[in-house]
Amino acid sequence: MSVQLCLALLALSSLTAASDPDCDELTKPLEDRSKIHGKWIFHVGTSDSEEQLKAMKSIYSSWMELSPLPGSDEFSLRYGDKYDGKCYYGTVNSTTSGNSVKVTFYFNSSACEHVGKHLVTCPDCAVWTDETTSEVNGETKRSKSIYLFTRTGKLDPSHLEDFKKQAECLDFSSEFHYPETTNLCPDEQEAAADVKTEEQ
Template sequence: MVLVACAIALACLVSVIQSAPLTCEELLRPLAQPDLRRLEGRWALVAGGLSHLPFLERFRQRDSASVTFYRNTTDSTTSYTPSVRLNNECLYSTYNITLEGDSFTYDGTDKSNLTAGFVHTSCGDCLLMLMNMESGRRQHFYLFSRRRQLEQEEMEEYKAQVGCLNMPPPAVMDPTKELCPEENATARRASSSSAAA
């Protein structure tokens, strides 16, 4: 009888420990250098947290957004193209980045003004990007996924992470709004070479 009572008490203790909320340090744990092959392809923007309220209000005006990572050229460099649908128009830009451990830098930018990295998430097909601008005075925290809509517990985790960054509640994208078509590789190369000229 005592053995049964001890087993029940132990099971209760384990369930309480497992359900304990994560600390902000655990929620904002940097992702070790990501596998660039896993990054490759298209990710839909699910939600965005921004610390600067005027930018958050502008961000809320987007109909949809996505980011496409391209096949990397080395183990530490790759490029990606964000696309934004705003007022039924698609806007594209392309960035080259270099991974440095758990963070990345944008090629050709002042590294003291912008730091960026990936943050760990329990969502298996999600990607979290945290950007610190103006020496950390402004932050952007983007949640991407291969899916357009996440489960409630996945969104709750993200909202808790946004709260840990002391940001206002995030803007959540409408999953019914159409994404921009992926920019084809020829157009991307042409825009990159014209930008370099």
């Protein structure tokens, strides 16, 4: 009986392994950082922290623009977030060490540090996963998150499924936030550039 049970378990485990996503492939770091340069629209994300997921869900829409800093591997991150019916803008610079990238956001007197990496993903997509450390009222809080951005705000359903598999490989829950991808904060720099072009 024990032999039959072992054979049944072996057969079951081989079927399970065959249906499991190839996590090594799905979680490969992106080597060519030039692929992340440009403007991106936040499409979907999740976190292992209920508090962080709640904060993520408060974002109505969000875009960011990544620009390389001359003479280094670093980049500048410019963003426009819409929540509570208002637009909030900012710019921060990255610090890179190997495949790890650190970006720190400052809000009033507190700091929120994101340390993570970009993963290989679909064309015209960017996937970022990180660990966040923040100080709230003197208390240190940590969480992990994963985000998918697209250049156009549109995403093929098969690419969304691939992202969900990536999240599963990294032990995230199945609860995702899907912000608005069309009603974005206006890009003040682009508007200023358009005005200059018209004046010329």
